[in-house]
Amino acid sequence: MYRISELAAKVGLSRSTLLYYEKQGLIESRRQPNGYRMYSDHDLQQLKVLQQLQAGGLSLKECLACLKTRIDRSLLLERLRTLEREIAEKQQSRDLLAAMLGMAPMREWHQTLETQAPGAHLAWLLKQGFSEKQALRLRWLSKDMNEHNRYMAEFERIVHGLDRLGPGSADDTVQALHLLPTVPRTVLDIGCGRGASALLLAEHIQGCVTALDNDEYSLACLRKKLRDNPRYQQIRLICASMTELPFAERQFDALWAEGSAYIMGFEKALERWKPFIRQQGFLVVSDLVWFSGEPSQAALEFWRENYPDMQTTSARSAAIEQRGYRLLHSFPLSRQAWTHYLAPLEQRIEELSPKEFSSNALVDLQKELYIHRHHLGEYGYQFFILQKNSI
Structure with missing residues (x-):
């Protein structure tokens, strides 16, 4: 007792x-x-x-x-389901805390936030001490703040010396330029990279081309090409953000953006860039779009992860009309434009051993090449030639 x-x-x-x-x-x-x-x-x-x-x-x-x-078995089953949900939630909380402490990958967390709240995601990265350039690269390339520096170092090693970091061709750029009703005298090339488009534009217009990028290394590569070449003296280089253009309103006859609008969001780019175009001026922009209404599951899953805002050509055209532009012409990037990007990249990757890389940089590029090799045609880049409407 x-x-x-x-x-x-x-x-x-x-x-x-x-x-x-x-x-x-x-x-x-x-x-x-x-x-x-x-x-x-x-x-x-x-x-x-x-x-x-x-x-x-x-x-x-x-x-x-x-x-x-x-x-009461039904009661116990319900309690079991509730407990399993709570355990899953606690595990997610534990995984996130471990990731934020650098003890586990954060890639899935970044991808979820990028899909649900891209603006808040970018603002949060900036508050963590990343520069805008680093934050944008983290969103679109490394996707993990814990391994970002290692990832970018290995990514730069892979693409070092390549002329193009995306699809493009001289014929497509010149075709887009010739589709403009008038030849512009002042052009801003936004996200110029290593200058493939800027050099062509300078050869075909009798005016000034301003090449803007936030990557000083890419601009240094372009600066090297310009040195001692009188043909390109009308090109001036600006290292600045495409999200905050350092120019006066209505300064340019045309804005040119091949494959770069996605970085800040296609529709946001249309709105934020419009003030810098003179009345009745032009915006030439290319974007990755779906050509197929029913893409394969593999392509769909890949681009949901890597470009969640990817739309069909018709959806992009509708957005253009709603944001104060008139769509003059539209055409898909040629297969040759893709070959210019993919062939050198494939050759470079074949020369490398996976054992030399500790981040996901090589694996990500290999996966991208696989998707392009098997599904290109279900999607592709589309050129849009736009004219700014009068107020």
Whole structure:
């Protein structure tokens, strides 16, 4: 027999809790002549069973019901499902905390946030101390703040010396230029990279080409090409952000953006860049779009991860009209434009050993090449030649 204090010590409960359980009929005391409550070993075992049931997530009322009659399996199944959901949520919380401490990958977290709240994602990265250039590269390339520096170092090693970091061709650029109703005299090439388009534009217009990029290394590569070549003296280089253009309003006859609008979002780019185009001026922009209404699952999953905002050509055309532009012409980038990008990249990757890389940089590029090799045609780049509407 146990006094209430002894029973409380054995089960780790308070005296008031035991009195409450007695009131609920779970245990039953026997009063001694001196007034003390005494409890039996049966009461102790009842409390032990109760604690085991409570450990399964059952409420006190449900525990008492289980003790008085046969177990309600449907009740236990529901409690099991609830517990499994809670465990999954706790595991997600644990994984995120570990990732933010640098103990696990953050790629999935970044991708989810980029899909659901891209603007807030970019703002958060900037608050973590990343420059805009680093933050944009993290969003579109490394996708993991914990391995970003290593990833970018290996990515730069892979693409070092390549003229193009995306599809394009001289014929497509010149075709787009010739589709303009008038030849512009002042052109801003946004996201110029290593200057493939800027050089062509300079050869075909009698005016000034401003080449803008936020990557000083790419501009250095372009600067090297310009040196001692009188044909390109009208090109000036600006290292700045495409999201905050450092120019006066209506400064340019045309803005040129091959494969770069996606970085800040296609529709956002249309709105943010429009003030810098003179009235009745032009915007020539290319973007990755779906050509197929029913793309393969592999292509769909790849681009959901790498370009969540990818749309069909008709959807992009509708967005253009809604944002104060007139769509003059539209045409897909040629296969040759893709070959200019893919062939040198494939050759470079074939020369490299996976053992030399510790980040996902090489694996990501190999996966991209695989998707292009098997599914190009379900999607591709589309040139859009636009004219700014009059106010």
